[in-house]
Amino acid sequence: MNTRIFALDFGDYIVEDKGILRTVHLPKTLRIKYPPIVGDLVVLDASQTQIIEVLPRRTYLHRPRIANLDHVFLVNSLVEPVFSFNLLMMFMSFAAYYELTTTVVFTKLDKASLEDYPVEIAYLNSLHVDTLTFDKYQGVDVQPFIDRIKGNVVAFAGQTGVGKSSIINALNPNFQREIGSYSQALGRGKHETKEVRMIPFSSGYLVDTPGFSSLVLPMLKSELAHLFPGFKAYIGQCKFANCLHLEEPGCKIKEDVNKGSIPLLVYETYQKLLDTCKEKKEYV
Numbered sequence: 001m002n003t004r005i006f007a008l009d010f011g012d013y014i015v016e017d018k019g020i021l022r023t024v025h026l027p028k029t030l031r032i033k034y035p036p037i038v039g040d041l042v043v044l045d046a047s048q049t050q051i052i053e054v055l056p057r058r059t060y061l062h063r064p065r066i067a068n069l070d071h072v073f074l075v076n077s078l079v080e081p082v083f084s085f086n087l088l089m090m091f092m093s094f095a096a097y098y099e100l101t102t103t104v105v106f107t108k109l110d111k112a113s114l115e116d117y118p119v120e121i122a123y124l125n126s127l128h129v130d131t132l133t134f135d136k137y138q139g140v141d142v143q144p145f146i147d148r149i150k151g152n153v154v155a156f157a158g159q160t161g162v163g164k165s166s167i168i169n170a171l172n173p174n175f176q177r178e179i180g181s182y183s184q185a186l187g188r189g190k191h192e193t194k195e196v197r198m199i200p201f202s203s204g205y206l207v208d209t210p211g212f213s214s215l216v217l218p219m220l221k222s223e224l225a226h227l228f229p230g231f232k233a234y235i236g237q238c239k240f241a242n243c244l245h246l247e248e249p250g251c252k253i254k255e256d257v258n259k260g261s262i263p264l265l266v267y268e269t270y271q272k273l274l275d276t277c278k279e280k281k282e283y284v
């Protein structure tokens with residue numbers, strides 16, 4: 001019987017079977033390439049206590065580590081912690097690399113003044129990025145969230161304290177995900193959610209995840225040149241197919257930056273991310 005891994009439990013695995021959670025073991029003798037992670041589909045033995053096979057993954061996200069995801073809600077608060085465009089662009093590039101669709105969610109609208117609204121929102125709009133808002137205290141229409149979840153495996157990802165678990169509880173208060181708080185002293189949330197965990201919802205699954213504040217981009221520079229948000233539309237438009245949009249002649253992206261149709265701040269964010277990517281694959 002196939003079942004799905006819901007959470008990890010100190011070397012064991014928690015699986016769901018018709019709404020009931022159960023701990024199962026992975027025999028040390030089982031020959032597998034990689035240990036199973038949350039979201040993996042596994043086959044159990046007749047006694048339903050041992051994993052005998054890990055089925056191939058449809059998709060894989062390496063941070064947070066989740067298998068078989070369809071979609072990610074990238075959660076950002078406008079304040080506490082302040083919005084980071086850099087981190088959002090990083091995560092959107094990251095999700096694009098893993099071929100996941102995304103929705104950008106802005107939270108804590110109640111706490112934000114007009115100056116807290118990021119100027120970069122205009123760029124997101126011009127890219128037709130799917131965007132939702134969430135306001136814990138003013139009530140929120142959860143239907144747009146449900147529409148995106150239906151039948152899918154959907155993760156909530158973002159910095160600690162932005163409100164990922166709060167959104168999950170708003171979808172169904174019975175979930176009772178633990179809610180953290182924002183520490184003024186630390187200038188961030190307190191890492192309330194400590195593990196990746198799946199929750200069945202609306203004929204699909206939600207995945208609550210721990211917060212993070214940086215990522216290592218797994219792609220090469222040449223890949224980021226296409227995967228950075230909005231840059232896919234430029235494929236084939238630069239003079240050189242391997243254009244990194246830096247100093248190469250005939251670069252359409254540089255041309256649009258000079259014209260102002262790509263904001264300078266967006267381009268500078270791309271340059272910063274490009275600096276963190278490798279030139280070539282390293283074989284060890």
Ligand SMILES: Nc1nc2c(ncn2[C@@H]2O[C@H](COP(=O)(O)OP(=O)(O)OP(=O)(O)O)[C@@H](O)[C@H]2O)c(=O)[nH]1
Pocket residue numbers: 107108109110111134135136137158159160161162163164165166167178179180181182189190191192193194209210211212
């Ligand atoms: N004012 C306001 N506070 C919010 C909103 N959403 C969440 N919060 C608060 O933000 C804090 C953190 O919320 P969580 O839902 O625990 O955030 P999280 O993203 O799950 O954080 P981690 O689990 O630490 O990664 C809590 O004090 C929430 O009450 C909102 O829309 N408005």
Ligand SMILES: [Mg+2]
Pocket residue numbers: 164165166178179180192193208209210
């Ligand atoms: Mg949380």
Ligand SMILES: [Zn+2]
Pocket residue numbers: 238243244245246248250251252253254
């Ligand atoms: Zn170019």
